[in-house]
Amino acid sequence: MWEHCLKRLEAEIAKNEILLWIRPLEISIDDEHVTLMASNDVVLEKVQSRYLKYILAAIKEVFGQQFSASIKLHQPVAHHPVVENKPQNNHQIPSNLDSRFVFDTFIEGRSNTIALAAALQTAQTPNPEFNPLLLYGSTGLGKTHLLHSIGNEILKNNPDEVVCYLHSEIYVNEMVKAIQQKSMELFKQKYRSVTTLLIDDIQFFARKERTQEEFFHTFNYLLEGQKRVIITCDRYPKEVNGLESRLKSRLGWGIVVPIDPPDYETRVAILKEKAKHLGFTLQDEVAFYIAKQLNSNIRELEGALSTLKANAFFTGKKIDLDYTKQILKELFKVNHQIVSVENIQKVTAQYYNVKLSELLGKSRKRSIVRPRQLAMFLAKDLTDKSYPEIGELFGGRDHTTVLHAYKKVAELLGENNDLNEDKQKIVNKLTE
Numbered sequence: 079m080w081e082h083c084l085k086r087l088e089a090e091i092a093k094n095e096i097l098l099w100i101r102p103l104e105i106s107i108d109d110e111h112v113t114l115m116a117s118n119d120v121v122l123e124k125v126q127s128r129y130l131k132y133i134l135a136a137i138k139e140v141f142g143q144q145f146s147a148s149i150k151l152h153q154p155v156a157h158h159p160v161v162e163n164k165p166q167n168n169h170q171i172p173s174n175l176d177s178r179f180v181f182d183t184f185i186e187g188r189s190n191t192i193a194l195a196a197a198l199q200t201a202q203t204p205n206p207e208f209n210p211l212l213l214y215g216s217t218g219l220g221k222t223h224l225l226h227s228i229g230n231e232i233l234k235n236n237p238d239e240v241v242c243y244l245h246s247e248i249y250v251n252e253m254v255k256a257i258q259q260k261s262m263e264l265f266k267q268k269y270r271s272v273t274t275l276l277i278d279d280i281q282f283f284a285r286k287e288r289t290q291e292e293f294f295h296t297f298n299y300l301l302e303g304q305k306r307v308i309i310t311c312d313r314y315p316k317e318v319n320g321l322e323s324r325l326k327s328r329l330g331w332g333i334v335v336p337i338d339p340p341d342y343e344t345r346v347a348i349l350k351e352k353a354k355h356l357g358f359t360l361q362d363e364v365a366f367y368i369a370k371q372l373n374s375n376i377r378e379l380e381g382a383l384s385t386l387k388a389n390a391f392f393t394g395k396k397i398d399l400d401y402t403k404q405i406l407k408e409l410f411k412v413n414h415q416i417v418s419v420e421n422i423q424k425v426t427a428q429y430y431n432v433k434l435s436e437l438l439g440k441s442r443k444r445s446i447v448r449p450r451q452l453a454m455f456l457a458k459d460l461t462d463k464s465y466p467e468i469g470e471l472f473g474g475r476d477h478t479t480v481l482h483a484y485k486k487v488a489e490l491l492g493e494n495n496d497l498n499e500d501k502q503k504i505v506n507k508l509t510e
C-alpha cells in the first residue's frame with residue numbers, strides 16, 4: 079500500500095526527491111492513522127514543510143478517505159533505518175544508502191551478468207582494476223540498485239570508508255545553493271573527502287556547464303587519489319548531448335558496462351523472488367503470464383506484483399491466472415501499445431483541435447498552453463522519457479518547463495475538472 083502511495087506521489091514530486099526524503103521514512107498504521115517516522119530532524123522538517131500534504135492526499139487515495147497521517151521522529155530501535163544518513167567519520171557526509179538494495183537481493187540474468195561482476199569487483203577490491211565504473215541502460219533495469227549495493231558492501235567490509243551516494247540532480251541543486259551562499263569551497267571539500275562516490279543518472283549534468291566543470295575536477299581529484307567513482311547513465315555516455323567531450327572521455331577511462339532489459343527467464347525469476355519478499359508465492363503460470371506481458375522494465379514487474387497483492391488483500395481473492403488477467407488488464411493495455419511522445423503529441427493536438435506546430439511552438443495562448451502541458455504530463459506518465467528528453471521533444475524546452483507542466487496538470491487533475499475527462503479520452507485513443 080505504501081508502495082502505491084509512493085508511486086502516486088510521482089505525479090507531484092520528482093522521483094529523486096521521493097527516493098531521498100520520502101521512501102526512507104518508516105511507517106506504522108494504527109487504526110486509521112498512518113504515522114511516518116523520520117530518521118532525524120532535517121528529514122522531519124523537510125517532509126513536514128514540503129511533502130506532508132501530498133503524502134496525506136496519496137494516503138487518503140490509497141488507504142481510504144478516512145485516514146489521517148502525521149510525522150514524528152523515529153525512536154531508535156534494534157533494527158537499522160532503511161537509509162543510513164549518519165554522518166561518517168568527521169566529514170559530516172551522509173552515505174544516503176538504502177539498505178534494501180544489496181547484492182543479495184539483486185537477481186542475476188544474462189542481461190546484467192557483466193554489470194553485476196564489475197560492481198562486485200569494484201565493491202570487494204580495495205584498488206579495483208577498473209575505475210571509474212560506469213553502468214548504463216534505460217530506466218528501471220537495476221542501475222541504482224547496483225550503486226547502493228556497491229556502497230553497502232564497501233561499508234559492510236570497512237565501516238571507516240566515506241561512501242556517498244548522490245543523484246546527479248541533487249549534486250546540481252547543492253552546487254547552485256553553494257554558489258548562492260558563497261560556500262563553494264565547502265562544497266568542493268565535501269565531495270573531495272569521500273573515498274567512494276556513487277553518482278546516479280549523470281545525464282542530468284547535460285548542459286549544466288558549471289556543474290560539469292566542478293564535477294570534472296572532483297572526479298579527477300578522486301581518481302588521482304585512487305578513490306572509487308561509480309556512475310550511472312541512462313544511455314551510452316557518448317550519446318548524451320550537452321555533456322562536455324573531456325568529461326565524456328574521462329568517463330570512459332575505467333570500464334563502461336551496459337545493463338540490458340532482462341530476458342524472459344530472468345523476468346520470471348525476478349517475479350517469483352519479489353513475490354516472496356512481498357509475502358506470497360506466485361504460481362508458475364501467473365509468473366509466466368506477467369513475464370510475457372511486461373518485457374522491458376523491472377520497476378514495472380514490481381508495480382504489477384504490488385498491484386496484484388493490494389487488490390487480492392482487499393478482495394480476499396486468490397492470485398490465480400484469471401484474477402491476474404482481470405487486475406492487470408489496464409496495466410497491460412498501456413504497455414502493449416507502443417506509446418511514443420510523438421503519438422501523444424499527435425493525438426493531443428487532434429483532440430483539442432490545434433495544429434501540431436502550435437502545440438510544439440512558443441504560443442502562450444491558454445488554448446494552446448493547457449493541451450501542451452497535458453501532452454507533457456502524458457509523455458512523462460506513459461513513456462520512459464526523462465524530463466530533459468521530453469523538453470527536447472517539445473521544441474527544445476528546458477526540463478524545468480516540463481516539470482512545471484507535470485506538477486500543474488497533476489494539481490488540476492486532483493481538482494476534478496474537465497481535464498480528467500480530456501486526459502482519459504486521450505489515453506483511450508492512445509491505447510485503443
Ligand SMILES: Nc1ncnc2c1ncn2[C@@H]1O[C@H](COP(=O)(O)OP(=O)(O)OP(=O)(O)O)[C@@H](O)[C@H]1O
Nearest residue numbers: 183184185186216217218219220221222223376377
Ligand atoms: N536484477 C534485479 N534483481 C532484483 N531487483 C531488481 C533488479 N533490477 C532491478 N531491480 C529492482 O527494480 C527497481 C528499479 O531498479 P533501479 O531503480 O535500480 O533502476 P534504474 O536502472 O536505476 O532506473 P532509473 O534510471 O529509472 O533510476 C528497483 O526496485 C530494483 O530493486
